[in-house]
Amino acid sequence: MQQKEESVLTIERNKRISLSGVERVDTFTDTGIRLTVAGQKVRIEGSKLKVLSFSEGSGLFLASGEVTSVKYGGAAGLKKIFK
Numbered sequence: 001m002q003q004k005e006e007s008v009l010t011i012e013r014n015k016r017i018s019l020s021g022v023e024r025v026d027t028f029t030d031t032g033i034r035l036t037v038a039g040q041k042v043r044i045e046g047s048k049l050k051v052l053s054f055s056e057g058s059g060l061f062l063a064s065g066e067v068t069s070v071k072y073g074g075a076a077g078l079k080k081i082f083k
């Protein structure tokens with residue numbers, strides 16, 4: 001049985017976001033970033049968003065900008081976890 005990796009989401013003053021356990025960065029613009037974390041989709045929304053770093057080996061992702069929401073979901077759709 002394969003164990004799923006845990007992921008940790010940290011948002012600092014709605015200006016900086018870090019997320020561990022990221023498998024890949026699917027797409028990004030200055031208003032949205034889409035990631036895959038443990039086979040699930042995560043969408044970060046905001047303005048002036050910038051991907052600062054992503055390490056495929058460690059799964060650590062870092063971005064900055066005005067974060068307005070983070071949505072997490074699987075096959076059933078995305079669910080808001082932060083607003």
